[in-house]
Amino acid sequence: MKKIINVPEEVVQDMLQGITAAHPQYVKQVEGTSVLVRAVKPENKVALVSGGGSGHEPAHGGFVGKGMLDGAVAGAVFTSPTPDQVYEAVKAVDTGKGVLLIIKNYTGDVMNFEMAAEMAQADGIQVEKVIVNDDVAVENSTWTIGRRGIAGTILVHKLTGAKAEAGADLAEVKRIAEKTIANVRSFGIALSSCTVPAAGKPSFTLADNEVEVGMGIHGEPGTHRETLRTADETATYLVDKILQDMPVKAGEEVAVLINGLGGTPAMELYIVNKKVSEILKDQGIKTVKTYVGNYMTSLEMAGFSISLLKLDSELKELLLATADTPALVQI
């Protein structure tokens, strides 16, 4: 394991301290927890809390700030945070207008966040939750626990955060979160594994020219393995699958997120975007905004995902609203 760390047991705390040291104007750590909240607590607004295992940086702490999250909870690497931590986050961010939990659809995340919600509700805090399930990789899992939540979660943070910032009430903020979730789909591939510091060895191995299609962001296996194809072929395959699942008609508008998993250079992400933008253009779909970069990573895994968010005028306005966070600033 070749990592720039101190000891595996302390990567999360070291990282959180590194984040607050880097961005004190944006975030601070709730003492004795693994929770990051805004440096200056806003008044009288619905608060947004998200989180999950660590190893997905800049998600989620990097998106705490104006126009996005109010709190982010960091679990152990790739392990959802415990309810007490989520509960601390909820208590820290509540302004009296209620808190929305944005949860990625994993059994562990759902259970831990739900328990925290129960704890906070017992304190009289209004808590609602939404579950992001944008990964179209596992098509037939809808009859089990449903799709996973992956990079599309960032767009849920962005739009829902804009709504909350605009002063909407909890029900309205939740409606926007659910509407965004209903309109976002993602699909990705992995080219290499990653190593969880506490495990000390790669989570899986891929042959020299092999990719895992539909890889989860914690190294969960995807739909199948195949030989790496060209950027154009890969982009076409992934966009097709997304559009099969969520048809977008000519004339409709979308936002695009080409998300790097951590080990793939920006050059390759942009090469993918070239093809994605061509496909959308060819189909008469209008791209309103494109994000390219490492937003929801899997440590140093090589690979990427494509997310499409179908927009109406309401979602579009929220997408284009300003945001000011360590990892996403938008004017």
Added chain:
Amino acid sequence: MKKIINVPEEVVQDMLQGITAAHPQYVKQVEGTSVLVRAVKPENKVALVSGGGSGHEPAHGGFVGKGMLDGAVAGAVFTSPTPDQVYEAVKAVDTGKGVLLIIKNYTGDVMNFEMAAEMAQADGIQVEKVIVNDDVAVENSTWTIGRRGIAGTILVHKLTGAKAEAGADLAEVKRIAEKTIANVRSFGIALSSCTVPAAGKPSFTLADNEVEVGMGIHGEPGTHRETLRTADETATYLVDKILQDMPVKAGEEVAVLINGLGGTPAMELYIVNKKVSEILKDQGIKTVKTYVGNYMTSLEMAGFSISLLKLDSELKELLLATADTPALVQI
């Protein structure tokens, strides 16, 4: 070679098209060239042009926009661009107030940009140039061709861009560039190699637990190889070397850039920053702003560099000025 590309010969053009497709509000490509310029050409301001080999994304095209560059020239991967391309950039961005070339100190870059300057001057365009040489790795090379230019270049773009945006004339803009260069130092290590697409195989190899200290951003060897140490030890070593070269006194202010080389996860960069911020604090040095992320990469190389920029009130104001580019937005 496991890369998400089409053919090695076309990575630069594919990437440039992917960038303009993603960020049409920021940049456009000068037709028939590998030059990116602002989508809307500003009027009556000194223009800044930088560039170099490709493979350092988001540098340099990602920093074209308000408050930073006016044009960026992309050479073949890790190979400085040719004079005719730089010349096209200069012609495209000049508003009549002159053009400053920000060049990283590599023989090839210097010669190609100089030839372009001569070509543009022959056309009557005012052209000045500055050479960034922030890499303290190669201490005793000052009697040869001097230090290399690495990640500190981004800070030169930032501050010089702010000065140009504020309406300063070419001499003033150049003075700021030179002042920034005089006050910025960087030092990095590499944990893994990268593969230039046209070469098809890794530029070098490192043993399982070995790092190259002082590695250049094109895979040029550094000062020596050693066994990977902890994040704290590594950060201490690098910061010490920088401060030996450029003493910063207690009470003075700095900006910090923890720059990922492409394959190192954000988690590790933040763990490094934790220690860097502690060291600076212990020495009474005040950190005004910290950037953490992939700014000047070497394709998928794992590793990072630390840059320190010593500030006075003039540089501080320019550092904190707004910027709006694809890869750096600052409000």
Added chain:
Amino acid sequence: MNTAMLTLIDAAKEKILAQKEWLTSLDAAIGDGDHGINMARGFEAVATKVRTLPPEAELPAILKTVGMTLISTVGGASGPLYGTAFLRAADQASKSAGLPAAALLGNILAGALQGIKDRGKATTGEKTMVDALEPACVAYDRGLTEGKPLPVCLEMACEAARQGVEYTKTIIATKGRASYLGERSLGHQDPGATSLCLLLEILSDFVNRQEVK
């Protein structure tokens, strides 16, 4: 606290630590490769935490402390599941105060099972820890009905749990992270069922040793 209980808890911790890599590798095959790491983190915290309890702490308080500690240190799916199991076990222990030991333990196990099923919304045949614990409870109760002594009841429970773990190899996961794999989860045993079986075996060993004394 009670030194016998401390011995039991330390034995559980040692067992989990010893099997940490194995549990993790089972999870790597069909999940995300952290189950052993999660359980080890939890039981190390439990062993530390229970030492802060007063000597007079009774079973319900001890079980509750174990549950709360697991909830706040394990994370993932297994944290809330095991945590809830112990909290419900604590409820049952308190409700069943005064019952003979064998009946008490039966209620505790049943409470734990119900906790996992409630929290995880899982039933048998979904390739989860329920596939180890539910048959174990059934077997335990059969032993009780048949008038078997506590150690025998527990041995029957363990045997049923082991068979449950074997059974998880033959089914497709429909709950938890392994469900994403569809048919590719076949042939692999469930890590959570496995850790649950380990814990039952530790309990059985402990009871046997207590009886011998």
Added chain:
Amino acid sequence: MNTAMLTLIDAAKEKILAQKEWLTSLDAAIGDGDHGINMARGFEAVATKVRTLPPEAELPAILKTVGMTLISTVGGASGPLYGTAFLRAADQASKSAGLPAAALLGNILAGALQGIKDRGKATTGEKTMVDALEPACVAYDRGLTEGKPLPVCLEMACEAARQGVEYTKTIIATKGRASYLGERSLGHQDPGATSLCLLLEILSDFVNRQEVK
């Protein structure tokens, strides 16, 4: 254009393509591992570009086209250096019009050398292409002074260039990317000196073959 010149240029391109990996590996050892790639890109472009010249194009125009093409396609350090060399060679070719072939070529080589030295601010002993070309020019001129025929002068130049390449193994680089290596550049031959020597050898082969005809 002139088919003999086309033959020469194609031969140079083929040689560079054939040695692309080798030149690159020499550069990987002490530079950034792209010299072969850069030169191949340049000479492929040159071979295409010169075909667009009119049949009556003369030596200065051809050399200028080669230089301009190298400048606009090679990049890196070698692009401006080789490009300037060919542009200065073109100047000399035009100034020396009417001179006998051997004297003309002497001037061309001297122009190229001066171009590289001006552009790169390099002198001998710095582990660059100058270490191949300067001794080659000296040897060529000695041949001329001694009244040797053109092919012999060129053969002397090649031999000196080869020795120059060998010499680069024994010195520390003080110009170009290899200078960052300090003493670690010892023992490695300079890639630019090597490609320069290859080009001289191609020229020598070509002249020999022309003489034979």
